[in-house]
Structures are given as C-alpha cells and as structure tokens.
Amino acid sequence: xxxxxxxxxxxxxxxxxxxxxxxxxxxxxxxxxxxxxxxxxxxxxxxxxxxxxxxxxxxxxxxxxxxxxxxxxxxxxxxxxxxxxxxxxxxxxxxxxxxxxxxxxxxxxxxxxxxxxxxxxx
Numbered sequence: 589x590x591x592x593x594x595x596x597x598x599x600x601x602x603x604x605x606x607x608x609x610x611x612x613x614x615x616x617x618x619x620x621x622x623x624x625x626x627x628x629x630x631x632x633x634x635x636x637x638x639x640x641x642x643x644x645x646x647x648x649x650x651x652x653x654x655x656x657x658x659x660x661x662x663x664x665x666x667x668x669x670x671x672x673x674x675x676x677x678x679x680x681x682x683x684x685x686x687x688x689x690x691x692x693x694x695x696x697x698x699x700x701x702x703x704x705x706x707x708x709x710x
Contacts, residue, residue, distance in 0.1 A: 600623060600626070602630070606635060610626065610630055610633055611629070613625075613626055614626070616668075616671060617668050617671065617672075618664060618668070620664075621671075624672070625672065628676055688704050688705045689703065691704075
C-alpha cells in the first residue's frame with residue numbers, strides 16, 4: 589500500500605507522511621504501548637483516529653514474542669507502563685473510544701461502580 593504505514597501491534601493505517609511527521613513509533617517503547625503512544629501523538633498533533641466496526645481482524649497478542657514470563661520482560665513492561673503514565677497522565681483515563689460508564693479497575697468491561705461520570709439531571 590503505497591503512501592501508507594501499518595502498525596504491527598494494532599491494525600492502524602496512516603499516511604506515511606503523517607507517520608514520519610509524528611515521528612513514527614517511539615523506540616523507548618520496545619514492545620508494549622507503542623501503538624497507543626502513536627495514536628495519542630496523532631491526536632496531539634491535531635489529527636483524528638478513526639475506528640471502523642466493519643473491519644474483521646484477528647490479533648494474537650504475544651504469539652511471536654511470548655508471555656511476560658521472565659524478570660527481564662516484566663521489568664521492561666514495568667518501565668514502559670511508567671513511561672506511559674508519566675508521558676500521558678490522566679489522558680489515559682479518558683479514552684474517547686472507551687465508555688466512561690465502564691470500569692478502569694478490571695479488564696472485563698464491567699460497569700464502573702461507583703460511576704466514573706456524574707449523573708446530569710435537568
């Protein structure tokens with residue numbers, strides 16, 4: 589696909605010129621979060637990330653690199669997590685593609701309790 593770039597970690601497409609302008613993937617993030625960081629930098633630069641529910645893709649997380657099952661891999665993951673929290677802070681808690689009605693405490697997409705948003709009654 590001429591003029592396009594695709595992320596290996598996510599099925600992301602961008603104009604290659606945009607990919608270069610944003611600075612590509614952050615090499616500090618060797619494995620985890622490089623796709624998330626890229627998308628956040630795309631937004632920060634004034635571009636939009638667009639989602640389509642019509643694409644059917646299969647992503648087998650860690651299929652080629654294995655689990656985070658060694659002290660070295662766990663340390664790298666911890667460092668990359670700390671980097672993301674320091675770089676993006678509270679923005680990570682307000683993902684526009686993730687409903688504010690859902691929990692941030694579990695990975696099961698259950699309802700947040702107490703709610704993360706205030707009830708607006710007019």
